[in-house]
Amino acid sequence: MANANEAKTKTSPTPAQPLTAIAIAAPVAGWLVPGAGHIIQKRWIRGLLLMFAVVVLFLAGLGMQGKVYAFNTGDLLDILGFFGDLGTGALYVAARSMDWGQGAVHRATADYGTKFIIVAGLLNLVSAVDAYHIASGKKQ
Amino acid sequence: MTLELSHFSAAVLFALCASIVFGITQRNTTREMLRYGAYCFALFVGGVIVAGWAMWIIKR
Numbered sequence: 001m002a003n004a005n006e007a008k009t010k011t012s013p014t015p016a017q018p019l020t021a022i023a024i025a026a027p028v029a030g031w032l033v034p035g036a037g038h039i040i041q042k043r044w045i046r047g048l049l050l051m052f053a054v055v056v057l058f059l060a061g062l063g064m065q066g067k068v069y070a071f072n073t074g075d076l077l078d079i080l081g082f083f084g085d086l087g088t089g090a091l092y093v094a095a096r097s098m099d100w101g102q103g104a105v106h107r108a109t110a111d112y113g114t115k116f117i118i119v120a121g122l123l124n125l126v127s128a129v130d131a132y133h134i135a136s137g138k139k140q
Numbered sequence: 141m142t143l144e145l146s147h148f149s150a151a152v153l154f155a156l157c158a159s160i161v162f163g164i165t166q167r168n169t170t171r172e173m174l175r176y177g178a179y180c181f182a183l184f185v186g187g188v189i190v191a192g193w194a195m196w197i198i199k200r
């Protein structure tokens with residue numbers, strides 16, 4: 001009997017979490033401003049550390065003359081680069097509007113910078129998903 | 141503004157930032173976050189050193 005109950009517990013689906021306002025606002029804020037998804041949920045230290053990591057990686061990429069991709073329909077890697085860069089949210093908008101990140105093909109480290117910027121965007125998306133998990137109660 | 145980083149210092153900066161995010165997002169408690177972040181950082185930097193020596197050996 002106990003085994004039957006245990007099996008039933010294991011196979012029963014996880015109940016759906018109610019979609020609250022904070023569960024929508026946290027990932028959106030976290031995407032737009034790195035770390036903000038955690039900060040609005042009063043996870044100050046985590047939010048500031050995430051902000052530090054993403055902003056430093058993004059600025060280091062720009063400093064290394066990395067390229068910020070614009071929307072394009074060209075090479076597949078360029079399209080993926082655009083979506084990676086877009087993950088940085090407001091940083092991407094600021095960089096595009098200020099015309100930063102033109103890339104310098106004559107510098108060996110510029111390619112590293114391009115990758116730094118893309119990874120900053122991807123890490124920011126991971127942070128935004130984490131903010132959603134906290135807001136929906138899946139994580140402390 | 142131009143940032144002049146060597147390959148190694150660029151790799152360490154990358155490892156630091158990625159480890160912070162991985163540590164915070166992939167674990168639940170503060171202690172686990174610190175441990176996992178340090179673990180990721182050690183693997184990143186250790187991997188760079190091992191890869192560097194491997195390339196040096198291949199070159200010889």
